[in-house]
Amino acid sequence: MSQAPTRVEAFDLLKKYNSTESLIKHALAVEGVMRFCARKRKADEEKWGIIGLIHDLDYEQFPDQHCKKSEAILREHDWPEEYIRAVVSHGWGICTDVEPQSEMEKVLFAIDELTGLVTTTALVRPSKSVLDLKPKSVKKKWKDKRFAGGVDRSIIERGAEMLGVQVSDLILDTIMGMQEVAEQIGLKGNVTE
Numbered sequence: 578m579s580q581a582p583t584r585v586e587a588f589d590l591l592k593k594y595n596s597t598e599s600l601i602k603h604a605l606a607v608e609g610v611m612r613f614c615a616r617k618r619k620a621d622e623e624k625w626g627i628i629g630l631i632h633d634l635d636y637e638q639f640p641d642q643h644c645k646k647s648e649a650i651l652r653e654h655d656w657p658e659e660y661i662r663a664v665v666s667h668g669w670g671i672c673t674d675v676e677p678q679s680e681m682e683k684v685l686f687a688i689d690e691l692t693g694l695v696t697t698t699a700l701v702r703p704s705k706s707v708l709d710l711k712p713k714s715v716k717k718k719w720k721d722k723r724f725a726g727g728v729d730r731s732i733i734e735r736g737a738e739m740l741g742v743q744v745s746d747l748i749l750d751t752i753m754g755m756q757e758v759a760e761q762i763g764l765k766g767n768v769t770e
Contacts, residue, residue, distance in 0.1 A: 579655045587627045590654065595637045602762045604630050606692040607685070609762070610754030614684045617750065625681055628663045632685060644668035644675075671732070677739065687736020690728050691751045694718065697725040699764050706766025707755045712748040719744075 582590075591604055611629030615622040635646035644665045651661045659679075666677040667685045677686040698718045699707040718724045737744045759765040 579657045581624065581657055582627060582654075582660070584623065584627055584630065587631050590650075591631055591634060594634055594650070597637055600633060600637050603692060603696075604633060605758055606696065606755050606762045607632055607689060609758035610688045610692060610751050611681075611685060613754030613757060614688070614750055615681070618680060620681065624660070625684070628660055628681065629685060631660075632664050632667050632689065634664070643671075644673045670735075671729075677736075680740070683736060683739045687733060687740055687747055688751050688754075690730075690732045691736075691747060692755065694725050694728045694730075694733075695748070695751050695755055696762070696764065697728070699766070702766070704766040704768045705764070706768045707752060707759050707762075707764040708766065708768045710752050710756075712745055712752060715748045715752070716745060 591601070595601060595604070608626045608630040612622050612626040614620075615625035631647075631651070633643075633647075634650060636643055639646035644667070648661055648665050651664065662675065663677075663679070663682045663685060665673050666675045666682045667689055669676050669686060677683045695707065695710065695715055698715045699705065699710050701718075702710065702714070719730060722730075733747065734744060737747050740747070755762065755764065
């Protein structure tokens with residue numbers, strides 16, 4: 578069995594294939610949420626975090642082969658099958674037919690798009706911060722389909738359903754996970770303590 582990668586190895590690999598600041602910040606946001614959700618579920622925080630960090634590995638250079646190219650790259654680097662499967666499954670119904678099965682895969686599938694909506698909601702606030710963001714603000718923006726129009730809300734809903742949670746609970750977890758990495762993802766803003 579392949580050895581689990583370290584976070585440093587994962588981040589180096591991510592930066593080898595991605596140089597766009599927004600994609601790196603997205604990877605860090607998803608990692609933060611995955612770590613938060615792993616702790617909440619008493620799961621392996623390191624594994625969940627690394628998978629969150631690397632989930633869009635191929636997106637910048639190979640957008641038309643999204644998830645498929647990640648699978649090939651991770652195999653080349655001898656990553657464990659469980660990590661590869663989780664990365665590929667986040668594209669279920671979009672660019673892969675690998676359905677999320679484990680709790681970890683379902684969380685990644687559910688929160689990937691949601692981090693985008695939370696980010697956009699935070700950026701239109703006077704504070705430009707995720708630190709003072711409330712779930713009700715995100716829910717309000719959720720209803721306006723033109724707001725963050727690229728965010729596929731049906732994927733988030735399907736993910737919440739797979740996990741057996743309310744979308745509002747998923748929003749809260751996503752905000753809390755992103756708050757832990759607010760500085761790295763550029764969402765610390767100007768909140769006064």
